[in-house]
Amino acid sequence: MSLNHHPALTPELLTRYDVPGPRYTSYPTADRFVETFGEPDYMAALEQRHNSRPAHALPLSLYVHVPFCESLCYYCACNKIITKHKERGIEYLAYLQREIDLHVARLGAGQAISQLHFGGGTPTFLDDEHLTRLMDMIRKAFTLVPGGEYSIEVDPRTVDVARLKTLHALGFNRLSFGVQDFDPQVQKAVHRIQPADQVFALARAAREIGFDSINADLIYGLPMQSAASFARTLEQIRELRPDRIALYAYAHLPERFKPQRRIDAYTLPTGAEKVQMLAQSLKAFEEAGYVYVGMDHFALPGDALAIAKQQGRLHRNFQGYSTQPDCDLIGLGVSAIGRIGATYSQNAKTLEAYYDALERGHFPVVRGLTLSSDDLVRRSVIMAIMCQGELWFESVERAYPTIRFREYFARELEMLQEKEREGMVQLTDQGITVTGQGWYFVRGIAMVFDKYLQDARSRTKFSKII
Known part of the structure; x- marks a missing residue:
């Protein structure tokens, strides 16, 4: 993605996108x-x-x-x-x-x-x-x-x-x-x-x-x-x-x-x-x-x-x-996060709890998540946006044969239409492309596909995008 185009960031646009959101080092996020x-x-x-x-x-x-x-x-x-x-x-x-x-x-x-x-x-x-x-x-x-x-x-x-x-x-x-x-x-x-x-x-x-x-x-x-x-x-x-x-x-x-x-x-x-x-x-x-x-x-x-x-x-x-x-x-050590297969896990966050588990011969894992089929699909979509800045519907459908992208994500594609009008993304029948302006707010674009952020209260625990 080139940086050759530096668009004007209007106060209205900044106000709209200066909201809390995940960094998407994982999906679902650790919270x-x-x-x-x-x-x-x-x-x-x-x-x-x-x-x-x-x-x-x-x-x-x-x-x-x-x-x-x-x-x-x-x-x-x-x-x-x-x-x-x-x-x-x-x-x-x-x-x-x-x-x-x-x-x-x-x-x-x-x-x-x-x-x-x-x-x-x-x-x-x-x-x-x-x-x-x-x-x-x-x-x-x-x-x-x-x-x-x-x-x-x-x-x-x-x-x-x-x-x-x-x-x-x-x-x-x-x-x-x-x-x-x-x-x-x-x-x-x-x-x-x-x-x-x-x-x-x-x-x-x-x-x-x-x-x-x-x-x-x-x-x-x-x-x-x-x-x-x-x-x-x-x-x-x-x-x-x-x-x-x-x-x-x-x-x-x-x-x-x-x-x-x-x-x-x-x-x-x-x-x-x-x-x-x-x-x-x-x-x-x-x-x-x-x-x-x-x-x-x-x-x-x-x-x-x-x-x-x-x-x-x-x-x-x-x-x-x-x-x-x-x-x-x-992930080794206190509070470390790991990913094995379709699971995420996190170790105890205090030395006392971490040491106690290991003294008893146990893994110090205290929380985590087994990803659902929906989590896996959405993870692939979000990571494509975050890493490549583009997403092809056909590639998702090949990886997940039961999914028809435009039907499965009909609500999300409708939400992206507003971002297209703002110049953040380009939508075609084949896929989604993040624009140069959109890279300023790529977290906000990825958030559209995060089913856990459907209400604003879920967002307050994250840092702001800007």
């Missing part, structure tokens, strides 16, 4: 998970994978959640534990080993892994010795296949060049630096001070060491931000020139996330200012040669993510956009 789904359901899904030859042969994706952080970032909505006690990481590794052992007992040793991601929290809270131990645990239980994507989220304040070399030697080939904003005032307001020079030095070193890809996370809508200040950050990002950029809109939900209560709401930019930041970001990245992958991801043309977008091989999972085929995902 639909239920406590009636538990360990027996998860074990049944693992058993089905193990007994199914096609599924058993396909590589897995592996996510490891490390919840610890040394200091609190006020904008953060992640599951984290603030501590300076490194020994807590040692204890955590012992329980991760138990969880890994439970999976090996069900799936067998040596399952192929083509995508590995360490998230948090702060994965680099673990020192080199313990990161080495964790990777050894994973390699003994699974097989990391050549050519896979092995990434780790890095807080620039927790690493130096020597640590980057260690990460590369451990097998990580992709780094994601949490930048958020280079402006000192903004950094102070969110309690995350990290000089730009530090990030630039680490990025230079990472390239020299040989990492395949470097990602930088940015957030717009933070306290003390303005269009002018964010323009300076964008100019610095263009100079930094990471292979990938993830650009997120800050969602201020202090009633759900306690750290955000330390942010003065009066210092937040308005919705119109946020849209201006988004528009100037799109323009800056296009001028710098980045491919707009979709929604919040940008990549240089030679990066695997941009190539996957061009070739129609893009996928979306709990880590965002991905080049890896749509595959089963094992």
Whole structure:
């Protein structure tokens, strides 16, 4: 999808689309998970994978959640534990080993892994010795296949060049630096001070060491931000020139996330200012040669993510956009989310509950969902819109022979007619195409097919689209 056309975003249009909505890293979204789904359901899904030859042969994706952080970032909505006690990481590794052992007992040793991601929290809270131990645990239980994507989220304040070399030697080939904003005032307001020079030095070193890809996370809508200040950050990002950029809109939900209560709401930019930041970001990245992958991801043309977008091989999972085929995902660690077959599952959200389950020899799964046939159809539709920006009715009907698209989704197609009049989509007898303007609001287009959002009350739990 090209960014060559930058339409005027009228106040009326912004008001209509500045509503809460899911990010669709899954469908149904995690708020639909239920406590009636538990360990027996998860074990049944693992058993089905193990007994199914096609599924058993396909590589897995592996996510490891490390919840610890040394200091609190006020904008953060992640599951984290603030501590300076490194020994807590040692204890955590012992329980991760138990969880890994439970999976090996069900799936067998040596399952192929083509995508590995360490998230948090702060994965680099673990020192080199313990990161080495964790990777050894994973390699003994699974097989990391050549050519896979092995990434780790890095807080620039927790690493130096020597640590980057260690990460590369451990097998990580992709780094994601949490930048958020280079402006000192903004950094102070969110309690995350990290000089730009530090990030630039680490990025230079990472390239020299040989990492395949470097990602930088940015957030717009933070306290003390303005269009002018964010323009300076964008100019610095263009100079930094990471292979990938993830650009997120800050969602201020202090009633759900306690750290955000330390942010003065009066210092937040308005919705119109946020849209201006988004528009100037799109323009800056296009001028710098980045491919707009979709929604919040940008990549240089030679990066695997941009190539996957061009070739129609893009996928979306709990880590965002991905080049890896749509595959089963094992989530390890407190609060981690997994996907096995037609199920989603989530681990206990507190260390106490997570540790207790594993001490008793149980998977720490506390909730999840078994997808219905309708969920599966709608998931394929929503992911096609989110990843390819187009949907062909015939392809859905081939995948689901009992479905006649125009009949099954008659109500949704009628709703899309209004979006077509607004220039968001193009409708034909063959399918749906998202326009350049529509990419600003692709979440809103996908929401049309979300049966769980039929009343406005269901939307209030999500962040706003703009």
